[in-house]
Amino acid sequence: MNRLHVELPGLKLKNPIMPASGCFGFGREYSQFYDLSKLGAIMIKATTVEPRFGNPTPRVAETDAGMLNAIGLQNPGLKKVISEELPWLSQYDVPIIANVAGSLEEDYVSVAREISKAGNVHALELNISCPNVKTGGIAFGTIPEVAKQLTRKVKEVSRVPVYVKLSPNVTNIVEMAKAVEDGGADGLTMINTLVGMRLDLKTGKPILANITGGLSGPAIKPVAIRMIYEVSQAVSIPIIGMGGVQSAEDVIEYFYAGASAVAVGTANFVDPLVCPTIIEELPVLLKKLGFEHISECRGRSWNQHGQLAYHRA
Amino acid sequence: MIQKEFCPIISQTEIAEDIFELTVKACLVSQIKQPGQFVHIKAANALDPLLRRPISISSFDQENEQFTMIYRKEGRGTSLLAKMEPGMELDILGPLGNGFPIEEVSSEETALLVGGGIGVPPLFELSKQLVAKGVNVIHVLGFQTESAVFYEQEFLKNGETYVTTVDGTYGIQGFVTDVMGNLRFECIYACGPTSMLKALEQHYSDKKLFLSLEERMGCGIGACFACVCRLADDPSGVSYKKVCSDGPVFRAGEVLI
Numbered sequence: 428m429n430r431l432h433v434e435l436p437g438l439k440l441k442n443p444i445m446p447a448s449g450c451f452g453f454g455r456e457y458s459q460f461y462d463l464s465k466l467g468a469i470m471i472k473a474t475t476v477e478p479r480f481g482n483p484t485p486r487v488a489e490t491d492a493g494m495l496n497a498i499g500l501q502n503p504g505l506k507k508v509i510s511e512e513l514p515w516l517s518q519y520d521v522p523i524i525a526n527v528a529g530s531l532e533e534d535y536v537s538v539a540r541e542i543s544k545a546g547n548v549h550a551l552e553l554n555i556s557c558p559n560v561k562t563g564g565i566a567f568g569t570i571p572e573v574a575k576q577l578t579r580k581v582k583e584v585s586r587v588p589v590y591v592k593l594s595p596n597v598t599n600i601v602e603m604a605k606a607v608e609d610g611g612a613d614g615l616t617m618i619n620t621l622v623g624m625r626l627d628l629k630t631g632k633p634i635l636a637n638i639t640g641g642l643s644g645p646a647i648k649p650v651a652i653r654m655i656y657e658v659s660q661a662v663s664i665p666i667i668g669m670g671g672v673q674s675a676e677d678v679i680e681y682f683y684a685g686a687s688a689v690a691v692g693t694a695n696f697v698d699p700l701v702c703p704t705i706i707e708e709l710p711v712l713l714k715k716l717g718f719e720h721i722s723e724c725r726g727r728s729w730n731q732h733g734q735l736a737y738h739r740a
Numbered sequence: 741m742i743q744k745e746f747c748p749i750i751s752q753t754e755i756a757e758d759i760f761e762l763t764v765k766a767c768l769v770s771q772i773k774q775p776g777q778f779v780h781i782k783a784a785n786a787l788d789p790l791l792r793r794p795i796s797i798s799s800f801d802q803e804n805e806q807f808t809m810i811y812r813k814e815g816r817g818t819s820l821l822a823k824m825e826p827g828m829e830l831d832i833l834g835p836l837g838n839g840f841p842i843e844e845v846s847s848e849e850t851a852l853l854v855g856g857g858i859g860v861p862p863l864f865e866l867s868k869q870l871v872a873k874g875v876n877v878i879h880v881l882g883f884q885t886e887s888a889v890f891y892e893q894e895f896l897k898n899g900e901t902y903v904t905t906v907d908g909t910y911g912i913q914g915f916v917t918d919v920m921g922n923l924r925f926e927c928i929y930a931c932g933p934t935s936m937l938k939a940l941e942q943h944y945s946d947k948k949l950f951l952s953l954e955e956r957m958g959c960g961i962g963a964c965f966a967c968v969c970r971l972a973d974d975p976s977g978v979s980y981k982k983v984c985s986d987g988p989v990f991r992a993g994e995v996l997i
């Protein structure tokens with residue numbers, strides 16, 4: 428019995444587990460550890476029109492059950508991703524979700540137009556929420572009207588479905604989600620990292636050269652769960668959930684909250700084999716919990732008998 | 741090939757103040773290619789502290805499938821590590837990176853091995869391998885103070901060894917570079933604080949010089965771009981090397997330190 432097969436706009440997934448963008452490069456390093464065809468999909472590293480070096484180091488700082496990063500969208504640029512990385516990935520039987528980034532509307536549009544032509548790119552993930560890039564960017568992820576407009580422009584040129592990656596660094600995430608749904612988004616991915624900071628005990632100064640960075644890891648999971656719980660009840664497009672996923676149990680919790688697939692980020696750094704391990708453990712856990720198929724878990728936090736399973740205190 | 745393995749601890753000893761020598765049993769030893777490679781250790785079988793810690797392989801024994809690390813107890817991860825006892829298992833990823841190229845010196849030549857503090861450990865395996873090859877080795881080991889000094893006797897067995905301390909409580913007072921002026925050698929291998937590596941690069945650009953760099957890491961395998969440095973011939977462009985997978989050892993002048 429296949430308990431894990433999931434279909435989302437543009438994506439027929441063997442299983443709903445995929446490495447998150449920025450935590451997996453373009454897959455080369457992880458291909459030493461396992462066959463990438465085992466994955467449901469791969470969200471590749473953010474691609475911009477031109478190559479980018481990114482921020483000065485230190486770029487990471489550990490936090491309690493998490494980490495801050497300020498990589499700054501380092502990537503080899505659109506041309507190289509299309510001519511080298513995507514063809515290399517095409518040896519695997521796995522759909523690619525291309526993360527599209529930029530600082531101006533035109534940047535997003537050019538990357539989306541070109542990268543969506545690649546045969547193995549089955550969907551785009553619009554990165555309107557990278558917290559580590561100073562110029563432009565920010566407005567796309569925090570002002571609903573601007574996000575909607577960008578989504579619409581990208582939808583016009585993309586040959587594949589467009590998922591928009593939402594930032595948690597906003598006052599009202601439901602409003603943002605509805606705006607991009609209005610703009611024509613086929614799905615949402617959430618959440619990106621939370622802006623944070625760490626100071627060095629001896630010097631009193633920030634550990635990251637960029638001063639602030641994006642918080643990821645188990646520490647942010649409750650925030651992601653809450654936001655997916657809220658957004659999934661307010662929109663009708665599917666959500667790929669992410670934030671601190673480490674185990675099959677975490678995946679189920681994301682489905683309960685309302686996610687339709689789950690991305691694994693920081694955990695790949697700690698255990699390069701975490702994705703195949705979760706994929707192996709999921710069917711066993713589902714069986715134990717009495718589910719025939721993972722989709723039965725979806726939205727369980729709010730959809731059972733049309734009312735909340737638990738009441739808020 | 742990089743392996744992820746649970747390695748039983750064979751022994752752990754405090755060999756100087758807050759400096760621990762840790763030996764584990766590990767199949768991954770068969771994959772070690774060069775001295776100066778490192779491993780990535782998970783200090784706790786828990787979500788916190790989350791990240792692995794990069795620690796150099798200070799010596800290894802392929803026949804008995806074991807290797808040794810020497811580390812300083814500093815923050816949360818290494819403090820947990822210091823509490824671990826023989827029989828317990830450590831989650832280790834390795835071997836990682838590219839180490840010191842021993843083929844760069846021939847048997848009649850002299851190699852100078854320069855270590856600062858916790859940069860000393862990887863030089864020990866390097867010293868062993870160079871000696872086995874018939875290379876004449878000289879060691880210059882710099883420490884903060886007497887209580888931090890370790891492995892002097894072990895290095896002495898392989899060749900001439902000078903120890904410096906910043907406060908003069910042991911050996912020669914000063915920095916490693918203060919001793920080097922009087923020595924003759926063809927090639928330098930160094931590991932230690934960035935200030936030391938920079939000084940070496942400035943004064944010995946006429947020699948063959950190999951430097952082992954340190955940078956904060958995420959994945960340790962080249963995927964996260966946490967540990968990048970710029971290339972010396974493209975200081976403001978987009979080219980880069982990753983300390984974890986291209987390094988940690990680089991030929992002086994290749995990357996900006």
Ligand SMILES: Cc1cc2nc3c(=O)[nH]c(=O)nc-3n(C[C@H](O)[C@H](O)[C@H](O)COP(=O)(O)OP(=O)(O)OC[C@H]3O[C@@H](n4cnc5c(N)ncnc54)[C@H](O)[C@@H]3O)c2cc1C
Nearest residue numbers: 793794795796810811812814815816817818858954955956
């Ligand atoms: C290639 C390489 C080889 C190394 N080899 C050795 C060795 O043989 N012996 C030894 O004692 N130390 C070595 N270090 C330094 C060692 O990694 C740090 O001392 C250690 O990570 C500190 O962890 P902590 O738990 O004590 O500190 P914490 O303060 O709890 O660490 C917090 C975070 O910062 C990182 N971090 C802190 N200091 C450093 C540092 N100096 N370099 C890189 N990351 C750091 C940690 O890895 C962790 O992610 C090496 C570092 C690198 C990059």
Ligand code: FES
Nearest residue numbers: 959960962965984
């Ligand atoms: S630590 Fe991730 S690329 Fe080097």
